[in-house]
Amino acid sequence: MLRSIGRQWRCSVAFQCPCLCPARQQLPLAPSSVGRAISTSVGQQLKAQQQQQLQEQQQQQQMHKIDEEVSRLLALKAKLGGDAAPANQKFTLKTPKGTRDYAPQQMTLRQGVLDKIVQVFKRHGGEAIDTPVFELKEVLTGKYGEDSKLIYDLKDQGGEILSMRYDLTVPLARYLAMNKISSIKRYHIAKVYRRDNPAMTRGRYREFYQCDFDIAGTYDPMLADAECVKIVAEVLDTLDIGDYVIKLNHRQLLDGMFEACGVPANNFRAICSAVDKLDKSPWADVRKEMVDEKGLDGATADKIGEYVRLSGGAELVEQLLADEKLKAVPNAVKGLEGMQLLLKYCSLFGLEERISFDLSLARGLDYYTGVIYEGVLKAEPSAPASPVKELHNGDQALEQSSTVGSVAGGGRYDNLVGMFDPRGKAVPCVGVSIGVERIFSVLEAKFAASNVKLRTNDVEVYVASAHKGLHEQRLRVLNQLWNAGIKAEHSYKLNPKLLVQLQHCEEHQIPLAIVLGDAELAQGIVKLREVTTRQESNVNLADLPNEIRRRLQK
């Protein structure tokens, strides 16, 4: 067996020789030799085109040969035993770094949060979609700037090259372009993957849920944008996890402000991503990054510093519209006029107390083109030693003392869908993503502190035996209840002790128990017991489902 593999392996090298030929074939002809051979310019272009086609073909062939060779090597490895089970399972039992299991208690909490969020999304007319957990790697390429290094890739097992989705926004854009959809109001709740440094107690994972709501379509300014801000407020209100503020800003204003301060246009994104760190680092550090790492001169940085410390409401927009430096920059004026309209709509939505126009808000991702916003939880002043704050011990200046971090964010991205369309057809989009992991963390800490035990199943009735030999009777009663749609369970022991059965009911907060006994069964009745009060009464077997429903409605 091994010998034959060995021979096959040698043959494949001898006959296919992928190592020598194709690498040579693909060497481009030196431009000079092409130039000498052809005289007319059209002929040159034609020839060059043919050359390029030939090169591309050869490159494709080479890559194909590499694929074949890789498959052959991997098959060989598999036969050698590379994928075989270890003789004894000695490895540490754990979930992958930065991931976790959800136990029933956590699932109950999580499902409660997700249900509430979906309710808000549906209240605004959202439709659900879903996309695969991985995408062709090319779909994600060039969308995330510096963060691309955090993308999980799948192993090349001899097929397409795939990567795990990094967010739900790029898959949405791919979905819209692929299906030529020009308007949709969709929500998507699913896990995304980032090879980031996990900080699990603060809800930062490598596998985590995103809950996104996006409005795609060509509409009048700020109507959809303001609704997204309203949705953030409704979600945070309904989850009731503490006081919050929604910071608002505008990418066009940021660009205009950079221009007004004298930042070179090709440095806008880099400076923007430095500003983005202001929620975690003091100005001095951010200024240092601008000057030392990003080559800005100190005076320009200081001008930026003047602006980014500003926050307020409609009066701040007025003030900036009158600012001599900004007034001269069309982008800044457009951004400010946008903010003016947004603030007006937000006030019609009753959000005045919840929002803050904040020039330090920048958002990390490259693809935003207009309004950006972020929902931030404030620390509770009444509970200085709350579990939420304790979780931050050991982090230096990672959070400002007044906030416990961002739990929602989003903005307008008008060009992303166009990046996928062969003719560049744009579909303007605006959306919001709820950072539920952080919300789960806050709620888990709250629950841990409160000692409340969440029920993790919905069993309504437990069917118990008062004495031995009744398991078949139990199965008959259970069948009757299940068929009537009642949630019921029993012990999977033939002859469990009555006390153990009743304890199970109390521990699991099951409201009702049925106790079967020969004496009662002979008369066609059973005992129905209310678990908390321990009151029992006799019920006719035939009337059992109805009687249980009556009790549960109380």
Next chain:
Amino acid sequence: MLRSIGRQWRCSVAFQCPCLCPARQQLPLAPSSVGRAISTSVGQQLKAQQQQQLQEQQQQQQMHKIDEEVSRLLALKAKLGGDAAPANQKFTLKTPKGTRDYAPQQMTLRQGVLDKIVQVFKRHGGEAIDTPVFELKEVLTGKYGEDSKLIYDLKDQGGEILSMRYDLTVPLARYLAMNKISSIKRYHIAKVYRRDNPAMTRGRYREFYQCDFDIAGTYDPMLADAECVKIVAEVLDTLDIGDYVIKLNHRQLLDGMFEACGVPANNFRAICSAVDKLDKSPWADVRKEMVDEKGLDGATADKIGEYVRLSGGAELVEQLLADEKLKAVPNAVKGLEGMQLLLKYCSLFGLEERISFDLSLARGLDYYTGVIYEGVLKAEPSAPASPVKELHNGDQALEQSSTVGSVAGGGRYDNLVGMFDPRGKAVPCVGVSIGVERIFSVLEAKFAASNVKLRTNDVEVYVASAHKGLHEQRLRVLNQLWNAGIKAEHSYKLNPKLLVQLQHCEEHQIPLAIVLGDAELAQGIVKLREVTTRQESNVNLADLPNEIRRRLQK
């Protein structure tokens, strides 16, 4: 650039030459040469051990070299352009092979199915858990037999070696062992990943949902097993996708039957996996596989053929308990006694018409140790040209004409958790997995045929403008409705045409519309319109939420 790659490539072959050396090194020494060199039996054993160690080392080295070579080839491929961002997005926009997006229409269908399944799981006291989408590769290793080659691996990006989950059963076993949980009744609904040959119209995908319910714990025989069969029946009843049968069998009986027929013990699993193909291939083909590929002698295969054509109920168990050959094999008797008990409990659950004890049922996975079952949809005799059957065109003998395929399956696996426990502590388990993708396919085909348009959002009220200049009024009314918990939307245009707005309501089956006009607003009233009847009436703005609720309850 290309030239330098070419050189590097040639160098790697020249210096490492993995193609010739390792394949030779690994050739085992012929036994005769070992025998000649050593005289004592202890010495022989020692020498043999050393030989084995040497061979293992060499094998390791070889595998390592293959890994290096594969990495080098893939790096070369990446440099050739495999991983770089294309200058313009010219690649075909698609989802990865074997995967699909779910559009809102499909999501509505899917959510309906999953909700019904969860309802059944909760009726039986199930608690939800969730696990990460990938596991340490070691967790999956050695659990799936021949199917291991279908596992998706993640790229080694300098951390743990990860694989995508292949089912939800192995992650459950890992979860139980890791958390030392000895009893749970859990359900888990999540996607799993298999690099199988997709057949998308029949619901076979590379990314697909599984809906699992499992009962873990040390209990009395068949009580939990029978409940799992009951759950399959309840799920298929509630989904109402056509007539079905639940086939039952027992791995111990299969093993006993193989033993009785004269199959060598080390060939049980291989023969079992041949029997497993009987639902897709005729006996002649399966017999051929047993004899030609798996080395069984023809007479033994024929004996197996006699048994696997049997199916029936309790009377068949009686008949087999009296069978001379089986009676003599303890495993067969134990399996039959188990079946007897299972059939009795199933009959107490009212399942007699739904189940069939079927000796041809084998199930593919290695880890089953007891009862196995499979829910199979029967073809509808009244609809010979139904979409479901049409989907099978082009497949030769893949399905028997009387069934459209398995939509649920499961069984008992008592040793899987123990494989993860350092001390091998076992937690007996039995469970069932619902094959929802197949069910989605059936339902999608049904819906496509019926021309019924599912609503994909839940909007209750559309807020419309009768004329220009009312967008701020619309926002105020929307805010009032949203704050009252009413699902409402409007056009994101400042001045949409009334007809367009009303058409939107009819197209999207929105039951109610509010029409704003200056004249009415001046009196504090709005028009409330029932979309289907087109009847309108005036309503006081202050009373609007209550009036809408009244209308919706009708």
